Amino acid sequence: MSLRPDLAPICEWIKPQSRILDLGCGDGTLLDYLSTHAGVRGYGLEIDPANVARCIARGINVIQADIDFGLPEFETNSFDHVVMTQALQALERPDEAIAEILRVGRTGIVTFPNFGHWRVRLGLIAGRMPVTPALPSRWFDTPNIHLCTVDDFEALCASRGWRILDRHLLSRAHREGVASRLAPNLMTEVAMYLLEAPAQR
Amino acid sequence: MNATEAATAVGSVGLVTPQRIAIEQPLPLDCGRTLPRHELMVETYGTLNAQRSNAILICHALSGDHHAAGFNSADDRKPGWWDNCIGPGKPLDTERFFVVALNNLGGCRGSTGPATIDPQTGKPYGPDFPLLTVRDWVRSQALLTDHFGIARWAAIVGGSLGGMQVMQWAIDFPDRLANAVVIASAPQLSAQNIAFNEIARQAILSDPEFHGGRFYDHGVVPSRGLKLARMLGHITYLSDAAMRAKFGNDLKAAPTFNFDVEFEVESYLRYQGQSFVDRFDANTYLLMTKALDYFDPARDFDDHLEAAFERTAARFLVIAFSSDWRFSPARSREIVKALVDAGRDVSYALIESQLGHDDFLMPIPHYHDVMRGYLHRIACAFEAAGDGVSA
Numbered sequence: 204m205s206l207r208p209d210l211a212p213i214c215e216w217i218k219p220q221s222r223i224l225d226l227g228c229g230d231g232t233l234l235d236y237l238s239t240h241a242g243v244r245g246y247g248l249e250i251d252p253a254n255v256a257r258c259i260a261r262g263i264n265v266i267q268a269d270i271d272f273g274l275p276e277f278e279t280n281s282f283d284h285v286v287m288t289q290a291l292q293a294l295e296r297p298d299e300a301i302a303e304i305l306r307v308g309r310t311g312i313v314t315f316p317n318f319g320h321w322r323v324r325l326g327l328i329a330g331r332m333p334v335t336p337a338l339p340s341r342w343f344d345t346p347n348i349h350l351c352t353v354d355d356f357e358a359l360c361a362s363r364g365w366r367i368l369d370r371h372l373l374s375r376a377h378r379e380g381v382a383s384r385l386a387p388n389l390m391t392e393v394a395m396y397l398l399e400a401p402a403q404r
Numbered sequence: 405m406n407a408t409e410a411a412t413a414v415g416s417v418g419l420v421t422p423q424r425i426a427i428e429q430p431l432p433l434d435c436g437r438t439l440p441r442h443e444l445m446v447e448t449y450g451t452l453n454a455q456r457s458n459a460i461l462i463c464h465a466l467s468g469d470h471h472a473a474g475f476n477s478a479d480d481r482k483p484g485w486w487d488n489c490i491g492p493g494k495p496l497d498t499e500r501f502f503v504v505a506l507n508n509l510g511g512c513r514g515s516t517g518p519a520t521i522d523p524q525t526g527k528p529y530g531p532d533f534p535l536l537t538v539r540d541w542v543r544s545q546a547l548l549t550d551h552f553g554i555a556r557w558a559a560i561v562g563g564s565l566g567g568m569q570v571m572q573w574a575i576d577f578p579d580r581l582a583n584a585v586v587i588a589s590a591p592q593l594s595a596q597n598i599a600f601n602e603i604a605r606q607a608i609l610s611d612p613e614f615h616g617g618r619f620y621d622h623g624v625v626p627s628r629g630l631k632l633a634r635m636l637g638h639i640t641y642l643s644d645a646a647m648r649a650k651f652g653n654d655l656k657a658a659p660t661f662n663f664d665v666e667f668e669v670e671s672y673l674r675y676q677g678q679s680f681v682d683r684f685d686a687n688t689y690l691l692m693t694k695a696l697d698y699f700d701p702a703r704d705f706d707d708h709l710e711a712a713f714e715r716t717a718a719r720f721l722v723i724a725f726s727s728d729w730r731f732s733p734a735r736s737r738e739i740v741k742a743l744v745d746a747g748r749d750v751s752y753a754l755i756e757s758q759l760g761h762d763d764f765l766m767p768i769p770h771y772h773d774v775m776r777g778y779l780h781r782i783a784c785a786f787e788a789a790g791d792g793v794s795a
Contacts, residue, residue, distance in 0.1 A: 222747075246744065246750075252753075252755075252756070252770045255751075255753050255774070256753070256770065256774050256777055257777075258751070259721065259751050259753065259774055259777045259778050260776075260777030260778070260780065260781060261781075262781050263751075264749050264750060264751050265751050265752070266740060266744075266750070266751065266752045267752055267753050267754045268737075268752070268754075276737070276741050276744075277744065278745060281744075281745070
């Protein structure tokens with residue numbers, strides 16, 4: 204089973220046999236892969252009924268709940284990793300969600316589309332809300348209400364004292380090229396962060 | 405469609421004959437007494453495979469019984485109470501699973517209960533029949549499991565009070581079930597739930613025809629009390645929106661300014677109450693509501709439900725319905741949280757629904773998809789091991 208390219212870098216960060224919580228787990232692809240290949244145990248949180256049924260049919264533990272509503276029910280430090288892929292920008296309060304992620308998990312893995320990417324900037328210079336391969340929705344039907352750039356995100360982490368243990372800044376082909384190393388905020392389409400709360404070290 | 409046509413239709417288990425199974429081992433009860441022997445009415449659907457690994461037990465709710473699917477005779481107007489879920493190609497697929505449904509001890513559909521003749525007196529037990537707990541039922545069902553020679557159920561499934569039996573099974577006999585499916589249930593009753601039960605009991609106990617539970621000896625039934633109890637119950641099984649949609653505040657005719665049936669909802673409740681009196685025993689109703697009230701598996705673990713669940717080994721599927729206020733989704737979430745805290749495998753599905761608590765009996769597509777997907781995986785596991793029905 205080969206893994207979706209946007210999930211592969213996340214798997215490098217996850218320790219075998221660990222306990223994980225996947226927020227917005229979709230049809231359970233990541234948890235299925237990790238349980239088969241890394242002996243990981245855990246749960247997914249998912250709001251879409253069809254995805255919940257798919258997770259259950261493939262034997263993945265899934266809890267039908269909203270991220271905003273469901274996270275507070277989990278005990279502090281009850282997971283090795285809490286993962287949230289491509290959902291940050293759709294949350295009511297992304298900052299509070301990350302704080303919760305770092306309370307519930309020893310580490311948090313967060314990915315989001317970078318609003319500082321040159322395609323986005325080009326769209327805005329042209330005077331229109333950008334529609335890009337990483338952000339395909341139009342302004343009136345987008346679920347994304349809290350978009351941010353790589354620099355914004357790292358500034359938030361610094362202000363809250365969250366440690367960035369590692370990051371992957373990827374181009375559209377999900378590769379870390381020279382360009383995204385030289386000008387990360389301009390060249391990154393998808394940003395991935397491995398975070399830790401300050402008090403836990 | 406009459407019963408003969410329905411019984412031959414795709415997806416029906418067809419005609420079924422209930423069996424009376426005598427359990428000759430003594431059954432110690434939580435109240436301190438011991439039943440020397442008891443009998444259980446049982447229906448089974450599908451075929452038990454050679455390895456006896458494809459068996460599913462159905463635990464019924466307050467007014468349920470062993471007749472869960474199919475028809476008992478060609479004249480039956482209605483099939484068993486969960487016929488939409490049990491049958492060939494249905495979520496509980498009888499081509500793959502051997503499904504067992506029983507009437508619990510203390511019931512009134514043929515199993516040993518308050519209306520049974522007490523061999524010591526030659527009269528019905530009545531109020532002398534012991535009050536039971538969910539744990540007692542599970543012990544009785546474990547003896548039934550031995551009767552079938554089943555070491556471990558592939559799954560135990562139940563809604564409402566049935567879901568409580570499923571949880572108790574997982575706690576008390578962790579190695580005797582692989583999967584626990586808990587539907588529209590709760591980890592214990594709320595004060596509001598107990599209050600409803602208490603009013604239902606008072607309605608029965610204060611009926612002059614109740615005769616302290618010995619109404620059999622007087623040749624009467626406390627029909628007014630039992631009817632009231634059922635009418636009250638029915639209100640709690642339906643959502644406000646469902647009742648509004650079904651009855652509105654429609655008058656059947658012009659106002660008559662008296663207390664006859666004038667509104668549609670009154671007519672419905674009186675009909676439901678009356679038809680219940682014709683098929684249910686007042687002492688059984690009292691006993692069932694007490695078993696509900698007593699249920700609290702956390703009580704033995706300093707009120708820590710997760711400590712109770714630490715004893716379990718089954719995988720859990722917990723299902724709740726959005727419009728259910730009798731056992732609301734929040735109660736199912738308590739079960740899920742305790743299972744997560746105990747580190748157990750659990751999935752939770754919240755079904756968008758309209759009707760209320762009764763939705764657990766309805767063929768809602770998302771609900772049945774979830775059940776079908778979960779049970780399909782269980783069947784695949786034993787079929788891959790060569791334990792299919794035809795193997």
